Amino acid sequence: MTDTSPNRPAKRGRPGYDLESLLAVAVKLFNERGYDGTSMEDLSRKLGITKSAIYHHVPSKQELLRLAVNRALDGLFAEVDKLDTVEGRAIDRLEHLVRGSVAVLADQLPFVTLLLRVRGNTKVERDALARRREFDHIVTDLAGKAIADGDLRADVDPATAARLLFGMVNSLIEWYRPRGGLRAPELADMVATVAFDGLRVRPEA
C-alpha cells in the first residue's frame, strides 16, 4: 500500500531512506523482536546503513516509537470522529466502530501492533496508553447506551462488554496478515458477526 523502498525516483538530495521508509522498517523490526529487544545496531543492520545514519532522520529511538503509536492512534480516533455521521441506535454505532477499527488495524497493522504492546515504561509510552484509555472510554460509553437501549445483553456490564469486544478485535494483530486471502471488509464482517451473534449455531425457530 505505502511505498517503503529506498531509492524511489524524483527526489532532491542523495537517495536512500527518508523518515517514512525508515520508520516502516523500524516498526516491522520492533514488532518482530519487541521495542526494548531491538537495539539501534540491530535496526541499522536491517536497514543496511550505519547506526549514526539513523540519527540523521530521527533524534532518538523513542521518537520512532512515538511516531508509530501516534499514527495508529490517529487512525483509530478518525474512526471515532466518523461516528458523528452515523445515524441509528448505539449498537449500530458500536458495530460501525468495530468495523472501522478492524479496517484501521488491517490497513496500519504494524503501527497498531506496536501500539497494543506498549507497556508504559517511558513518557512516550504513558502518553500512548492515556490515549488508548480515552478510546476505551468511548467504547464503554457506547456499550452502556446500547445496553440501556436493550440491544446489548444486560448481564454483562458496559466496561466488560467493551473489553471483551475489543479484546477480540485487537487479537487480530496476532495472526491477521493482509497478504493472505482474507480482505479487511470480510474480516470485519467475521469479527462483527462472531462478537455480536456468537460462534454457536442457533436452531432456527
Next chain:
Amino acid sequence: MTDTSPNRPAKRGRPGYDLESLLAVAVKLFNERGYDGTSMEDLSRKLGITKSAIYHHVPSKQELLRLAVNRALDGLFAEVDKLDTVEGRAIDRLEHLVRGSVAVLADQLPFVTLLLRVRGNTKVERDALARRREFDHIVTDLAGKAIADGDLRADVDPATAARLLFGMVNSLIEWYRPRGGLRAPELADMVATVAFDGLRVRPEA
C-alpha cells in the same frame, strides 16, 4: 493464593527468598516493564537484595523466563488433558477448554501474561511459542469438529474461529485482576456466553 513473601517459618538455612518467592516478584516486574525492559539491577532493587544474590537462585535471566512460561503452559495443557474425561459433543468440549483456560489464566495470571507476550527472540521463547502453537492446534481441531457437527457457524473456518475465541480469552490478561469483585467462574461464564452466544440481545421467539 500462593505465599510469595520472604521469611516464612520453618525452613533450613538463612531466611530470605527462595526460587519460588523470587520468581513471583520477577514475573510481576517483567509484566510491568516487559522482559527486555527489565534489567537484573531493576529486579534486584525490587527484591531488596543485590544482583549477585539473584544468581544464587537462578543461573540466568532467561531461566526465570523459562520457569514462568512453562508454568503457564503446563497449566493450559493440564486443561487439555482433562478433556479426555468430558463426554459429549465437540462444542461442549470446546466450551470446557475455554472455561478451563480462563480458570488457569485467572489462577496463574502473571505466568500466563508473560507467556502471551513472548516474541521468539531466544530459544527459550521459541520453545514457548512452539508449545503455544501446539495448544492452538488442539483448539482448531475442536472447532473443526464442532463445525462438522453443525454446532459452530460454518461461515467461519476452524482456524479463524479458534483464533477469535482465544483472542477474546487471552485478552483477559489486559484487564482482569483477581482482587476485583469478579471471580474466575463468573468470568468464565461471561466469556463463554459472549463468545458462543454473542453480545447482542436476540428478540425472543
Next chain:
DNA sequence: TTAATAACCGTCCATTCGGTCAGTTAGCAA
C-alpha cells in the same frame, strides 16, 4: 558446639547500549 544448609554481599568484567560529532558523498537544479 558444631556441621550442614542456604541466602546473601562486594567487586569486577567484557560487551552492548543509545547517542554525539565532524566530516563525506550522491544526486538535482541553475
Next chain:
DNA sequence: TTGCTAACTGACCGAATGGACGGTTATTAA
C-alpha cells in the same frame, strides 16, 4: 561547474547490561 540538499560514514563516549567469583552471614538439625 557550481551550489544546494539530503543521506550517510567512522570514530568515539559514558552508562548500563548480564554475569562471574570468592567470601560471608543467618538459621536449623545433630
